[in-house]
């Protein structure tokens with residue numbers, strides 16, 4: 001049933017480089033294997049590229065499904081009317097896919113270039129940047145329900161909203177059908193390069209992180225609020241509010257999940273106290289945390 005690892009560290013499967021082991025880490029290769037694991041009732045968590053996760057120091061009990069080994073098929077169809085139909089598996093790298101589409105002169109996923117993680121995670125998070133988001137390109141998504149049954153949902157049924165979606169509880173995203181359009185390779189490439197340059201200029205990419213920790217409150221930038229609260233550079237252990245982008249917490253080397261969560265509480269309390277704004281977390285906590 002795919003690759004199964006016992007007591008497997010998760011820190012090295014996250015971009016934050018934080019977290020204890022999974023009791024069992026499973027890499028299903030096919031829908032059938034995924035269905036069998038879901039029906040076993042042992043699955044407690046699903047992960048993609050681990051780029052939006054804070055995994056607890058104690059790790060995760062039960063079976064963690066990792067979508068990074070199978071689910072990598074991609075097909076591109078050009079019916080000739082200017083539209084392009086792309087089918088892709090949840091285990092495909094989002095940036096890899098947007099790069100591939102550029103080479104095939106397909107436009108629509110330029111915004112996603114440079115966003116870490118896998119396609120399944122991007123759908124669950126409705127990942128977005130530079131005015132684009134997954135919601136705009138999705139036609140249908142196939143999921144495996146918690147009961148191990150395959151279902152196809154329309155874009156509307158995925159319930160996409162700002163950095164969020166409402167797939168059925170416990171469902172695993174398997175693949176997606178996207179409607180994109182034919183474009184000019186040169187132009188697409190130019191947009192992607194500009195987006196990437198902007199990321200490099202604004203984000204602390206030299207350190208491990210999980211990207212933006214908080215969603216932007218309506219009409220405001222979370223990073224700006226955190227900066228105005230005087231929190232840039234504030235640290236708990238090796239977890240530090242980035243001096244480059246205050247909505248990023250960076251791991252300066254040996255940050256623990258406990259340090260990171262304590263720092264998040266300081267940020268949340270300070271911003272609430274100073275501006276009366278409740279920050280909503282974008283990163284997802286996985287495993288047991290006390291307090």
Ligand SMILES: Cc1cc2nc3c(=O)[nH]c(=O)nc-3n(C[C@H](O)[C@H](O)[C@H](O)COP(=O)(O)OP(=O)(O)OC[C@H]3O[C@@H](n4cnc5c(N)ncnc54)[C@H](O)[C@@H]3O)c2cc1C
Pocket residue numbers: 015045046047048049050051052053067090114115116117118119120121122123124125126127128129163171172173174203205209210211212284
């Ligand atoms: C440096 C950096 C920059 C970033 N920039 C951006 C940005 O510009 N825009 C943006 O939106 N995000 C950004 N992020 C956050 C992150 O990259 C995105 O949220 C990404 O889409 C998450 O994908 P993932 O595969 O890593 O998901 P994971 O972190 O592994 O999981 C995220 C959530 O999705 C669930 N999940 C994952 N795969 C599946 C699946 N197949 N089925 C069901 N549930 C699943 C997990 O259980 C979890 O709840 C950034 C992160 C970093 C580190």
